[in-house]
Amino acid sequence: MKLFRRGKSLSLKDRSAVAAVVAVLLLATTRCVGQANPGSPTTEPKTHGSSPQALAAELKQEAVQVAVSIAEAYPTDPLAFALLGSAYYNTGRSDEAAVNLRKCLALNPGLADAYEVLAQVAYDRGEIDESVRLFQETLKRSPASITAMSRLGRALMDLGRTEESVETLRKATKLPQATSESFYLLGQAYLQGRDYARAKESFMQATQISAEHTQAYFGLYTACSRLGQSEESARYREQFLKFEARDRKDLTDRNAEADTLTGLPFVRQTVAQTLFGAGQIYKSHEQPTMASKFFRRAALLDEESIIYRSALEAIYLQRKSFAEGVTVFEQLVAEQPNNYFNHIFLGRLHNRLDHFEAAERCFQKVQELAPKWAEGYRAQAELYLRTNRRLPESRVMAQRAADLEPKASHYHLLAVACVKNQDRSAAVEALKQAVSLNPGELKYQQFLQQLQKTP
Amino acid sequence: MVLAPFLHAAEPTSPIQLTEMTSQSGIRFVHTDGSSGRRYIVETVSAGLATFDYDGDGKIDILFLNGSALPGSPTSPASAPARNALYRNEGGWKFNDVTEAAGLKDSDYHLGVCIGDYDNDGDADIYFNNFGPNRLYRNQGNGTFVDATKEAGVAVGNHVGAGACFLDIDGDGDLDLFVANYVDFTVEKNQTRLVNGHPAYVGPMIYSPTPSVLFRNNGNGTFTDISRESGIASRPGTGMGVVCADYDGDGDTDIIVGNDAMANFVWRNDGKGHFEEIGMLTGLAYDANGIGQGTMGVECADMNNDGRLDFYMTAYQKQWAILYQNAGGGFFDDVTHRTGAGTSTFNQVEWGVGLVDFDNDSHRDIYIACGHLHDNIQLWDDTARYEAANILLRNTGVGKFVDVSAQSGSGMAMSKSSRGAAFDDLDNDGDIDVVVLNSRSQPTLLRNDSPRKNHWIGVRLRGTKSNRDGIGANVRVISGSQTFVDEVHSGRGYQSHYGMHPHFGLGNRTRVDRIEVRWVGGGTNVMLNPPVDRLVEITESTR
Numbered sequence: 001m002k003l004f005r006r007g008k009s010l011s012l013k014d015r016s017a018v019a020a021v022v023a024v025l026l027l028a029t030t031r032c033v034g035q036a037n038p039g040s041p042t043t044e045p046k047t048h049g050s051s052p053q054a055l056a057a058e059l060k061q062e063a064v065q066v067a068v069s070i071a072e073a074y075p076t077d078p079l080a081f082a083l084l085g086s087a088y089y090n091t092g093r094s095d096e097a098a099v100n101l102r103k104c105l106a107l108n109p110g111l112a113d114a115y116e117v118l119a120q121v122a123y124d125r126g127e128i129d130e131s132v133r134l135f136q137e138t139l140k141r142s143p144a145s146i147t148a149m150s151r152l153g154r155a156l157m158d159l160g161r162t163e164e165s166v167e168t169l170r171k172a173t174k175l176p177q178a179t180s181e182s183f184y185l186l187g188q189a190y191l192q193g194r195d196y197a198r199a200k201e202s203f204m205q206a207t208q209i210s211a212e213h214t215q216a217y218f219g220l221y222t223a224c225s226r227l228g229q230s231e232e233s234a235r236y237r238e239q240f241l242k243f244e245a246r247d248r249k250d251l252t253d254r255n256a257e258a259d260t261l262t263g264l265p266f267v268r269q270t271v272a273q274t275l276f277g278a279g280q281i282y283k284s285h286e287q288p289t290m291a292s293k294f295f296r297r298a299a300l301l302d303e304e305s306i307i308y309r310s311a312l313e314a315i316y317l318q319r320k321s322f323a324e325g326v327t328v329f330e331q332l333v334a335e336q337p338n339n340y341f342n343h344i345f346l347g348r349l350h351n352r353l354d355h356f357e358a359a360e361r362c363f364q365k366v367q368e369l370a371p372k373w374a375e376g377y378r379a380q381a382e383l384y385l386r387t388n389r390r391l392p393e394s395r396v397m398a399q400r401a402a403d404l405e406p407k408a409s410h411y412h413l414l415a416v417a418c419v420k421n422q423d424r425s426a427a428v429e430a431l432k433q434a435v436s437l438n439p440g441e442l443k444y445q446q447f448l449q450q451l452q453k454t455p
Numbered sequence: 456m457v458l459a460p461f462l463h464a465a466e467p468t469s470p471i472q473l474t475e476m477t478s479q480s481g482i483r484f485v486h487t488d489g490s491s492g493r494r495y496i497v498e499t500v501s502a503g504l505a506t507f508d509y510d511g512d513g514k515i516d517i518l519f520l521n522g523s524a525l526p527g528s529p530t531s532p533a534s535a536p537a538r539n540a541l542y543r544n545e546g547g548w549k550f551n552d553v554t555e556a557a558g559l560k561d562s563d564y565h566l567g568v569c570i571g572d573y574d575n576d577g578d579a580d581i582y583f584n585n586f587g588p589n590r591l592y593r594n595q596g597n598g599t600f601v602d603a604t605k606e607a608g609v610a611v612g613n614h615v616g617a618g619a620c621f622l623d624i625d626g627d628g629d630l631d632l633f634v635a636n637y638v639d640f641t642v643e644k645n646q647t648r649l650v651n652g653h654p655a656y657v658g659p660m661i662y663s664p665t666p667s668v669l670f671r672n673n674g675n676g677t678f679t680d681i682s683r684e685s686g687i688a689s690r691p692g693t694g695m696g697v698v699c700a701d702y703d704g705d706g707d708t709d710i711i712v713g714n715d716a717m718a719n720f721v722w723r724n725d726g727k728g729h730f731e732e733i734g735m736l737t738g739l740a741y742d743a744n745g746i747g748q749g750t751m752g753v754e755c756a757d758m759n760n761d762g763r764l765d766f767y768m769t770a771y772q773k774q775w776a777i778l779y780q781n782a783g784g785g786f787f788d789d790v791t792h793r794t795g796a797g798t799s800t801f802n803q804v805e806w807g808v809g810l811v812d813f814d815n816d817s818h819r820d821i822y823i824a825c826g827h828l829h830d831n832i833q834l835w836d837d838t839a840r841y842e843a844a845n846i847l848l849r850n851t852g853v854g855k856f857v858d859v860s861a862q863s864g865s866g867m868a869m870s871k872s873s874r875g876a877a878f879d880d881l882d883n884d885g886d887i888d889v890v891v892l893n894s895r896s897q898p899t900l901l902r903n904d905s906p907r908k909n910h911w912i913g914v915r916l917r918g919t920k921s922n923r924d925g926i927g928a929n930v931r932v933i934s935g936s937q938t939f940v941d942e943v944h945s946g947r948g949y950q951s952h953y954g955m956h957p958h959f960g961l962g963n964r965t966r967v968d969r970i971e972v973r974w975v976g977g978g979t980n981v982m983l984n985p986p987v988d989r990l991v992e993i994t995e996s997t998r
Binding site for chain 2: 051053054056057058060061091092093094095124125126128157158159160162188191192214215217218219221222225237240241244248251
C-alpha cells in the first residue's frame with residue numbers, strides 16, 4: 001500500500017497541491033480490498049510513556065484537529081473538506097466524514113476521490129448498494145481508478161451481481177496499474193460464477209504479481225479442487241496454510257484488516273499522509289511556514305517516506321531559503337539520526353550553500369547508513385563535480401551509483417565525471433549506456449555526439 | 456373505497472410477522488454478564504439459552520442462561536446472586552419462573568447449554584458449559600433436577616466453555632457429550648487494550664486456543680473423557696457455537712465447531728467414535744476468501760430443498776455471515792453472495808441463528824441475532840452499535856434471500872445486544888416462534904403471527920434402541936416429488952439448544968406421502984400418509 005519505499009530516487013516531480021492532497025486523501029483512507037499488508041516501520045515509535053495504542057489514538061486526534069483548523073481557515077477550499085472527511089473516517093467517525101466529503105463535492109463536484117471515499121464509507125456501513133452507486137460515480141470522473149474499479153467489482157460480487165463484477169474486474173486487470181488484488185478479486189468473481197478454469201488463471205496472475213498472496217493460494221486450492229486437479233490443489237493448500245499461519249502469528253485483532261488499521265505503524269502512516277495533505281493545502285494558499293511545519297511533522301511520523309522530506313526541501317529551494325532549510329533538516333537529523341533520507345536532503349541544502357565539507361559529511365553518512373542506495377554516491381559525485389574538487393573520487397562515486405542502479409542518469413553522471421577526469425573513451429562508453437537505457441533523451445545523444453566529434 | 460389505499464398501506468409487506476410478547480409473558484429475567492469495567496473476554500460471549508419441554512406437558516419451556524459477578528463486579532449484600540432462569544410455559548404466552556422449584560439454583564457463570572436424555576429415562580436433562588466447572592442436571596421426572604455433575608464426571612475443570620452437544624458417537628443407543636471450549640483465559644490472565652484511546656476487549660487470539668472435550672457415556676450414569684483417544688484433543692480451537700450433524704450423509708453424527716478468528720473444525724466421525732478434523736477439505740473451515748472468520752453461531756438445515764444439509768455460520772463485524780451449500784460428497788461451497796444469505800450482516804456482530812421456515816412456505820428463512828461485543832464501539836466506529844436490530848432474511852424459494860426485517864412486525868423493530876437465539880413452537884399453533892437472550896438486558900419473545908395460509912408437519916421422535924429423543928436421527932418428509940430433510944440436534948446455534956421436533960413447512964401441499972426416519976445406529980422407520988398441520992410422533996421400531 002505504500003507508494004514510496006526506500007530505494008526510490010529523489011527525482012520526485014513537484015505536483016500540484018490538488019493532486020497531492022487528493023492522493024493523500026486516498027492514501028489516508030486506503031483500506032485493503034482483500035489481504036491486509038501491515039507496514040514495517042524501521043524504528044519503534046517513541047511512546048513517551050504512552051502505550052502504542054494510546055499513541056495511535058493521540059495521533060488520530062492530532063490529524064482531526066489539524067484538518068478541522070484547515071477547514072475553518074479555508075471554508076471555500078474543497079480539499080480542506082476532503083482532508084477533514086478523511087481524518088474523520090480514520091477515527092471511525094463516518095457520519096462526520098460523509099458530511100465533510102459532501103461539502104467537498106458541493107464545492108467541487110468533479111473530485112472523483114471524494115466520491116470514492118464516500119463509497120468506501122457506505123461500504124463500511126454495510127450499505128453495499130449505495131457504495132456501488134458511489135463507486136460508479138467515482139469512475140465517471142476517474143475512469144482509470146484502479147482502487148475504485150476493484151472496490152466496485154468487490155461490491156458487485158457481494159451483491160451477487162457476478163457478471164457485472166467479472167466485467168468490472170476484467171477492466172481493472174487490464175489497467176496498467178493493475179495489482180495482485182485486482183487479479184485476486186477477478187478470480188473470486190469467477191469462482192462465484194463457477195468458472196473454475198478462469199478463476200485459477202486469475203489467481204495464478206495474482207500470485208505472479210505477489211508471490212505471497214495468502215488468499216490467492218486459497219483461491220487456487222479451491223479452483224483446482226473443483227477442477228479435479230488434486231495434486232495441484234494439495235500443493236496450493238499447503239502453500240495457503242503456510243502463509244496463513246504466518247499471517248496469523250502476530251495477529252492481535254480478529255482479522256488482519258482490523259489489526260492493521262488500529263496498529264500504530266499504520267496509524268503513523270495515515271496520520272502522516274493527512275498532515276502532508278494539510279501542508280499541501282497551506283502551500284497552495286501561500287503559507288509556506290505552515291506547510292513546512294506539517295511536512296516536517298509528517299516526515300517525523302513516517303520514517304520510510306521520502307515524499308514528505310522532498311516536499312519540505314522544495315519549500316526552501318523555491319524560496320531560496322537554503323540556510324533555513326538546513327536548520328530544519330538539522331533538527332530532523334537530530335531527531336532521527338539514522339534516517340538517511342534526512343542526511344541526503346541536509347547534504348543537498350548544504351551543497352546549495354556551498355558548505356562543501358558539511359555536504360560531503362552528509363553524503364558520506366548516507367553511504368554509511370545505506371551502502372546499497374545509489375543516491376548517496378550520486379549526490380557526492382555531483383558535489384565534487386560542481387565544485388571541481390576531488391575529481392578522481394567523483395568518478396568512483398558515479399561509477400558506484402551506476403553499478404548499484406544502472407539507469408541512464410547515472411551513466412550520464414559517470415560520463416561527466418570521466419570527462420572531468422580526462423578519460424574521454426570511458427565517457428563515451430558511459431554515454432552509450434545512457435542512450436541505450438533512455439534513447440528518447442536528446443541530452444545524452446547530443447553529449448555523445450559532441451564527445452565523438454571532438455578529437 | 457376511500458379507505459382502500461389506507462387499508463392497503465397497512466397491510467404487512469412481508470409474509471412473516473413476528474410480534475413482541477416479552478412484556479406480557481411474565482418473564483422478568485434480566486441477563487448479567489458480571490462485568491465491572493475490567494473487560495474480561497468471557498463477558499462478551501455470554502450466553503446461550505434453551506427451549507425444551509422440561510416437564511413433559513407438551514409445551515415448550517424456556518431456560519435462560521446467566522453470567523454471574525466476576526472479580527471487580529460491584530455486589531450489594533442485599534442482592535441475590537445472579538442465576539439462570541427456567542420459565543414454565545403455562546400456555547397463552549404466560550410463563551412462570553420455576554427455577555428454584557426445579558432446583559436450578561446455582562450461580563455459576565453459564566455460557567452454553569444442551570439438553571438430552573443422557574440416562575434414557577424419558578425426561579430432559581441439562582448440561583451447562585460454564586466459565587469454571589461445568590454442571591450436569593439430571594431430570595428427576597417430577598419437575599425437579601438434581602446436580603449429577605460429580606457422579607457423572609463431566610465437570611471438565613476451569614475452562615471457558617462454549618457450545619455443547621449431546622450426540623451418540625458410536626450408535627450404541629446412549630448419548631455421549633461434546634463440550635467445546637473457547638480460549639485459555641483466567642481472571643489472572645486478563646488483558647485489555649485501547650482502540651483510538653478507548654478501552655476495549657481483546658480478541659480471542661490474545662489467549663491460547665484450547666481443545667474441546669468428548670465424553671463417552673458409560674451407560675450407567677457416568678461418562679469417560681475420551682478426548683485424546685477419539686482424536687478430539689488433537690487440535691485446540693477457539694470454539695463458540697457447535698452443531699452435531701451427519702454432514703456427509705454416511706449415517707453417523709459428525710461435529711462441526713465454529714471457531715472465533717480461526718478456521719472452523721469439522722470432526723468427521725468414522726462411525727465408531729473416532730474423529731478426524733477435515734474442515735478445510737469440506738470447505739467449511741474458511742469463507743470463500745480463505746479467511747478464518749470470527750464464527751459465533753453454527754446451524755444446519757436444507758436451505759435449497761435438495762435433500763442435503765447446508766450450514767450457516769454467523770460472524771464478526773466486517774465479515775459476512777456465511778451460507779455453505781452442500782455440494783454433495785462431503786463438500787460445501789460458500790454461496791453467501793450468490794444467494795444473498797449474508798444480506799445486512801456485513802457490519803454486524805452476529806450470534807444466534809435459526810434456519811426456520813417461519814411462514815411455512817416450504818423454504819427455510821434465516822433469523823440472525825445481532826449485537827456488538829464492545830459496549831462502547833460507537834466511540835471508535837460510529838457505523839456500529841452495541842445494541843442492534845436483529846435480521847430476518849426471507850427465502851424467496853428461487854435461490855435468493857431478501858431482508859424483510861423492517862417489514863416483519865414489531866418484534867423485529869427492537870435493538871438489543873443479542874446473543875443466543877432459540878426457535879420453537881411455543882404456543883403449539885403450527886409455526887415457529889423466537890426467543891432471544893440479550894446481553895445485560897431482558898430477553899425477547901417473538902410470537903409468529905405470519906398469516907396461516909400454508910401447511911406444515913412436525914415430527915416428534917421416540918427412540919427405543921437409540922436415544923429417547925432420537926438425537927442424531929435423520930428425518931425425511933416426502934410429499935409428491937419433493938423431499939424435505941432435517942435432523943434432531945441437541946445443542947446448536949450460538950451455544951443454545953432448541954427445536955427437538957423437526958418442523959417442516961409444506962407450502963400449499965395438503966398431503967405428505969410418507970416420513971422416513973433413519974435412527975442413529977442404522978434402523979429405519981417409515982410412516983405412511985401422516986396427517987398434516989400437526990405434530991406426529993414416530994416411535995422407533997423395536998425389531
